[in-house]
Amino acid sequence: MLKLAIIGCGKVSERMHLPAFASMPQVAIVALADISSKPLGAMGDLYGVSALYKDYKDMLKNEDIDAVCVNTPNYLHAKMTVDCCKAGKHVLVEKPCATSMPEVRRMKSAADDAGVSVMVEQVHRFMPFNEKAHEVIHSGFMGKVLGFRARVASAGPALWSPQGKWFFKKSQAFGGALADIGVHIVDTIRWVTGEEIARVQALTAKYGKRGDVEDNGLMTAETTRGVLGTIEASWTQSPGFFGYQVNCEKGVLEVVMGSGLKAYMAEPKGEIDFTLPAESRHGGAFGYFVDCVMNGRTPFVDIEEGGRSLAVIIAAYRSAATGRAVKVGA
Ligand SMILES: NC(=O)c1ccc[n+]([C@@H]2O[C@H](COP(=O)([O-])OP(=O)(O)OC[C@H]3O[C@@H](n4cnc5c(N)ncnc54)[C@H](O)[C@@H]3O)[C@@H](O)[C@H]2O)c1
Numbered sequence: 001m002l003k004l005a006i007i008g009c010g011k012v013s014e015r016m017h018l019p020a021f022a023s024m025p026q027v028a029i030v031a032l033a034d035i036s037s038k039p040l041g042a043m044g045d046l047y048g049v050s051a052l053y054k055d056y057k058d059m060l061k062n063e064d065i066d067a068v069c070v071n072t073p074n075y076l077h078a079k080m081t082v083d084c085c086k087a088g089k090h091v092l093v094e095k096p097c098a099t100s101m102p103e104v105r106r107m108k109s110a111a112d113d114a115g116v117s118v119m120v121e122q123v124h125r126f127m128p129f130n131e132k133a134h135e136v137i138h139s140g141f142m143g144k145v146l147g148f149r150a151r152v153a154s155a156g157p158a159l160w161s162p163q164g165k166w167f168f169k170k171s172q173a174f175g176g177a178l179a180d181i182g183v184h185i186v187d188t189i190r191w192v193t194g195e196e197i198a199r200v201q202a203l204t205a206k207y208g209k210r211g212d213v214e215d216n217g218l219m220t221a222e223t224t225r226g227v228l229g230t231i232e233a234s235w236t237q238s239p240g241f242f243g244y245q246v247n248c249e250k251g252v253l254e255v256v257m258g259s260g261l262k263a264y265m266a267e268p269k270g271e272i273d274f275t276l277p278a279e280s281r282h283g284g285a286f287g288y289f290v291d292c293v294m295n296g297r298t299p300f301v302d303i304e305e306g307g308r309s310l311a312v313i314i315a316a317y318r319s320a321a322t323g324r325a326v327k328v329g330a
Helices: 011-022 037-047 056-062 074-086 101-114 128-139 177-193 284-295 303-322
Strands: 002-007 027-033 067-070 090-093 118-120 145-153 197-205 216-223 228-234 241-248 251-256 260-265 270-273
Touching: 002 011, 002 056, 002 284, 011 027, 011 037, 011 284, 027 037, 027 056, 056 074, 067 074, 067 284, 074 090, 074 101, 090 284, 101 118, 101 303, 118 284, 118 303, 128 177, 128 241, 128 251, 128 260, 145 177, 177 197, 177 216, 177 228, 177 241, 177 303, 197 303, 216 303
Parallel strands: 002 027, 002 067, 067 090, 090 118, 145 228
Antiparallel strands: 145 241, 197 216, 216 228, 241 251, 251 260, 260 270
């Protein structure tokens, strides 16, 4: 039995983590923490958890816990992850995994020193259409990757989490649409294509009046192999969109969330509609995390991997601020 605790009982815990973990017979949710009594009490009641903490550090001292989910505003991810590692707990930390590269390095050191795993909740890697796209590209069926165009768009976090005012504050979120959902599409493109983004040139815009972060961002990207692509993130689009095209030697692979996965082949000319499994091959991100912890495996989306996707977003912000192309990680 894996004894799990969650820090942050807001929307992502309510909608994703708690229902998923509560449905797993091999997991016991043993404690919850939140600075706010309302979501803490509500989630405790709903899932029958009586060990409730206003201060997560008390929870780490008091409870017998194997693993912790860090589901708090972005600026708290690094500190809380480091504290959990120091207490000997495995961690599933929400995306974006941190707000700076020094934070990522501190998280990595803390995990290594304690001998625990830190997995980043880049949940799109566990969606069947992305898993299949990864498999198709990596099988060599489409030939080499020559380019990509990708877009992720939503109506913004006000609908997702009405209480989550922090999403609009640079001091707590560190960025807007790019940091929040752009990091999903950057991570997906990196993983599916196997291309490492080396340089970006970006622009951001703010149409809405809330807060001090961008609600739209786009970047042109160049990979270490010289492949070019574009990546866009928007908080001002309804209905939303998640999709990308990967241009390859033998045709174009296209993913549109909700419509599945298609290949448009050049030679011989034709279309392929890939059949997708109903479930992730890993049992989803949560099932995979539990499996890694229980079987002593290192998650393939660890803090270094999550950190590489974050580094692209950080470079995009630097580029937007300076008007110049910026090397990722420089
Ligand atoms: N992987 C995904 O697809 C996905 C989806 C949505 C959100 N997220 C991420 O999940 C995280 C949380 O987002 P959310 O939508 O749940 O936000 P939210 O605002 O709904 O919830 C955040 C919770 O954290 C609590 N909190 C704040 N400071 C705290 C502290 N010091 N100690 C304990 N609790 C504290 C708040 O009281 C609140 O209940 C963010 O990093 C967000 O980017 C990821």
